[in-house]
Amino acid sequence: MDDGALAFRSGSPVRFPFTPAVEAETAPLWDKVKARVTPLEWRAHAPLIAEINRLKRDKGAVILAHNYMTPEIFHGVGDYVGDSLGLAREAQRSDAKVIVQAGVHFMAETSKVLCPDKRVLIPDPLAGCSLASSITAADVRMIKARYPGVPVVTYVNTTAEVKAETDICCTSANAVQVVEAAAAEWGTDRCILIPDEFLARNVARQTAVKIIAWAGHCEVHERFTAEDIRELRAAYPGAEILAHPECPAEVIEAADFAGSTAAMGEYVSRRRPAQVVMITECSMASNVQADSPETSFIGPCNLCPHMKRISLENIYEALVHDRYEVTIDPVIAERARAAVQRMIDLPPPAQPARYDLVKARHHVDVELI
Ligand code: 13P
Ligand code: SF4
Numbered sequence: 001m002d003d004g005a006l007a008f009r010s011g012s013p014v015r016f017p018f019t020p021a022v023e024a025e026t027a028p029l030w031d032k033v034k035a036r037v038t039p040l041e042w043r044a045h046a047p048l049i050a051e052i053n054r055l056k057r058d059k060g061a062v063i064l065a066h067n068y069m070t071p072e073i074f075h076g077v078g079d080y081v082g083d084s085l086g087l088a089r090e091a092q093r094s095d096a097k098v099i100v101q102a103g104v105h106f107m108a109e110t111s112k113v114l115c116p117d118k119r120v121l122i123p124d125p126l127a128g129c130s131l132a133s134s135i136t137a138a139d140v141r142m143i144k145a146r147y148p149g150v151p152v153v154t155y156v157n158t159t160a161e162v163k164a165e166t167d168i169c170c171t172s173a174n175a176v177q178v179v180e181a182a183a184a185e186w187g188t189d190r191c192i193l194i195p196d197e198f199l200a201r202n203v204a205r206q207t208a209v210k211i212i213a214w215a216g217h218c219e220v221h222e223r224f225t226a227e228d229i230r231e232l233r234a235a236y237p238g239a240e241i242l243a244h245p246e247c248p249a250e251v252i253e254a255a256d257f258a259g260s261t262a263a264m265g266e267y268v269s270r271r272r273p274a275q276v277v278m279i280t281e282c283s284m285a286s287n288v289q290a291d292s293p294e295t296s297f298i299g300p301c302n303l304c305p306h307m308k309r310i311s312l313e314n315i316y317e318a319l320v321h322d323r324y325e326v327t328i329d330p331v332i333a334e335r336a337r338a339a340v341q342r343m344i345d346l347p348p349p350a351q352p353a354r355y356d357l358v359k360a361r362h363h364v365d366v367e368l369i
Helices: 020-033 039-059 084-093 105-114 137-144 160-164 175-186 197-204 227-234 248-254 260-271 282-291 313-320 330-344
Strands: 006-007 010-015 060-067 079-083 098-102 120-123 152-155 168-171 190-194 210-213 242-244 275-279 297-298
Touching: 006 039, 006 098, 006 313, 010 039, 020 039, 020 227, 020 282, 039 060, 039 079, 060 084, 060 105, 060 168, 060 248, 084 105, 084 330, 098 105, 098 313, 105 120, 105 160, 105 330, 120 210, 120 275, 137 160, 152 175, 160 330, 168 330, 175 190, 175 197, 197 210, 197 248, 197 275, 227 242, 227 248, 242 260, 260 330, 275 282, 282 297
Parallel strands: 060 079, 060 098, 098 120, 152 168, 152 190, 190 210, 242 275, 275 297
Antiparallel strands: 006 010
């Protein structure tokens, strides 16, 4: 095979060879990913990684990479990596002029909402999310008319238009904290938590606040079942099973631990289990593997087709061509910023929330809109 990478500059193919200089420059990165990336693949990735890191320096850009990016992106070019909450905080802290969001569109919008003066680029504007597309701003206006006086908490996996109609945002790392803070501030025992039905049900089990939910689902996490967990336990006795709270409650109940993508990563690095199953998107385990070489990771996982639209090639093209810039109507952005900022201003959780449905005291159901 011909070593090196192929990318496009102004529509014309450009070849980046795997030279000894590239090999030496990227050797520390290769060390991190070699448990998950073959030498053959690395010879194709490394030249683009070196080129992207050079372009970032030239353009004063940073790359915010979500935990679901493939390892060559996550470890190779990500300046800040993490879950949705962590990336939103980093966008705001960074003094870079340009942010390239290696994640999906709602994440890039969140960065733009928080940093109106920065240029925010998304390598593929079609990188969507089934949760973000499950609800519109008109839906939220209808919900508010139906439940006057009840605070609206919106999961960060939503468009800026939806966030603009909202009182406060949350992520899976702080949803219980946000719901309780909103209910206390509004002086009510009810809270609207949209659009993820399963996250809402998992939150409802852990708080006395009554939750009103929307029937949106993550197409990646909704597919896991309790039967999958039973089969995995039978096949891999002793393996620890970690799940994301976008999974149905029956999956969270059957798992050993549930939390945001950052919380799952922390669990592995703190406890160093011998064997782990991550009930979430596939790249998560590959990325955690780099820092936990003694843990062996077992499937299954589901690919997020939206996250997988982001590649080294389109990150390179984003930097070369300054594309695709995320723009938001300033009035919408200002209103969305209030909701995101209200979340960020809450005291940061000592550690991302854990969803323990087995110990949960409140076995209450949600009201589905
Ligand atoms: P986290 O906030 O846990 O990173 O989750 C984002 C996401 O899209 C999960 O599907
Ligand atoms: Fe959206 Fe699910 Fe993909 Fe996350 S994994 S971006 S929630 S579709």
